[in-house]
Amino acid sequence: MDLLAAAGDRPVFEHGARAVTGAQMLGLVRRIAAGLRAAAVGPGDGLAMMLGVTPEAFAATIAAYVVGARAVGVRPGLPDGQLRHVLHQDITAVVTDAATGPEHARRTLTVAELLSTPGVDGPLRLSGRPEDVARLVYTSGSTGTPKACAQTYAAMDAAWTARPAAWPPAIRELASRLRRYLVFGSLGSQVMMEYGVLTLAAGGTMVVADRPAFPDAITRHRATASVITVPRLYKLVAAQRAAPADLSSLRALMVSGSPMEASRLREALDVLGPVVFQGYGQTETGTISMATPQDVPPSVGFPPDVVDVEIRDADGRPVPPGVDGELYVRTPAQAVGYWADPAETAEVFVDGWVRTRDLGHFDEDGRLYLAGRTRDVIIVNANLYYAGPIERALATSPDVAEAYVVGAPDEDTGEAVHAFVVPAADRIPDLGSLRTLVGERLGDACVPATITVLDEVPTAPNGKPDKRLLTTAIPRAGNSAP
The missing domain is CATH 3.40.50.980 (Rossmann fold)
Incomplete structure (x- = not known):
């Protein structure tokens, strides 16, 4: 107000x-x-x-x-x-x-x-009233049924978004680029609304994109900033390579929803310029950290001083830099729990911390890196394998623009790895070479039983890749191609 x-x-x-x-x-x-x-x-x-x-x-x-x-x-x-x-x-x-x-x-x-x-x-x-719940924000549902995160008025009041004096350095740099921020989809989106409030605090204007196709919406509205998902960013980069549009007004693309592979982030920065900000946060916590265009890929930057992050092993003990573990987070504006779901609240909100169920690590300088989801696992011969490393291995191939991995029941191994890849522009992935690549990097158990080539990955209504839909598209045997 x-x-x-x-x-x-x-x-x-x-x-x-x-x-x-x-x-x-x-x-x-x-x-x-x-x-x-x-x-x-x-x-x-x-x-x-x-x-x-x-x-x-x-x-x-x-x-x-x-x-x-x-x-x-x-x-x-x-x-x-x-x-x-x-x-x-x-x-x-x-x-x-x-x-x-x-x-x-x-x-x-x-x-x-x-x-x-x-x-x-x-x-x-x-x-x-401070103790009352001010809003319920539903999770994306990418790991199960969407849950309603309950944020109180006291938590909203503690958020730094609307208070420039409290902005951490990465947010301060982003705010300077929010003169004309595109809004689309729904103001019920936590990400869309939070960046909107940040825009107001930065002295900018929220600009409605009734037709949010990129790059057209950017050029038509002379936008300086927009939220973008990873699949849409990849499409924008491909479009700019094929037929460059005038994106001279663009100063910031805030990538959200899923982490990016380092080589793809470097490509985006090369094609679009120093405009890519990679935000990391959750509905339960709000923003946890943000990488500016100058940060080291694939890090998601340095968490601000007001955000506490601990990396813990399976027994809940902190691990040293360089070692992957689960991220536990405390933020000033985090939710107090899930509405009408005490069991899930007790599992995720622990002693004032939020269990993100994300995997990651710090480097020696305090940069944060993500490695996947704790629940995004495939159990092969009773051993756990995370989907994230397999996806990143596939994405290192110059023939692959995007890679997604899911697990499915298998009579011989309990579960098996199944991969879906979107080809890079004008490339045809060699599926045998991709299997060899994964095997050499991660071992035979991580080699996909099937690799399906897609023109584009299906997305959920929130724009994130829909892995449950991919699971239903696993071929019964052999490989699949468009």
Whole structure:
């Protein structure tokens, strides 16, 4: 709210030909907050935010916090069963910019209806209580059923995103590049919204990309920054090699969702210039670290001073630099647990730490490197093998642009490794050579039983590679090609 007030007549949100200033956005927040209060929505009430990417959607999200409600971002494209589940998690009402709400909603409040309530003059009354849950953010579900991470108002208040004086060096460098930040998909996305708030704090403008195809959206909107997933970054690099577009406005691409192989990151920096920032974080923790274009690939940078990271072995003991282990993290704004899921909360939130279930290590200088997921394993002949190292080995081949590995039951070995690769531009992978490459680096047990060549990897609604869908595409025998 302070950022919007300070912006005054400066545009903070651009949607097509429409530019909304800080003062105008503050007015929208006031009116929608008044509408929510008139609808008897207040502290402790759950609001499912089913909204597009518009100025009003942003204002409605902020207004939900003003009245002290529990805002639940609903990602577009959820299967009907998941949507029904979300809307029955203690939801008081659905807030939507559509004419009607979903059939599963107990009560629907439209943005138009909320805006019709007269605003209030004077200082806004903020009703959030520190111990109340301010928002539920659903995990991607990449390792199972999506879970709702509960973040309190106290945790949101402790976050450094909106406070420039608290920015760590990597965030300070990124913030200087956020003059025109593309927003698309859903403001219910934690990543999209957090970078949006950072943009406001940096004096920039959130710019809506109704058609977020790259590189067209960047050139059309003269964007200086955008969030991008690893598969989309690879496609952008290939497109720039084939037919370069004018990306002279671009200053920052914030890669999220999955780690990058070092050679592919170097290629992206070579083709696009020093614009790639690789962020690492989780829904449970928020940002853990960020690598700037100047950092050493494939490190994800140095965690800031306010973030505690320990690398621990299977027995929970810290390991020395250079040794992989599970990352345990504490951040000022981390979640307090999973909504209505005490068993999973007890497993992940341990003595004030968050078990990330990611594998990684520090180098001697304190840089953080990721090595895969603790659950992303294949059990071959009763031995555990992580998918991450196999994927990275395959990706070192000049014929491979992307590599993904899954496990599946096998009559002889219990489970077997199955790989999916996307070819590099104008290359045809030799599957036998890829098997040899993996065997030489990691041993025979890691050699894929099948290697399937794909034109592109299938993605989940959040843009991450969908490994569960890949598992259903494992060929019954032999190799597979397009």
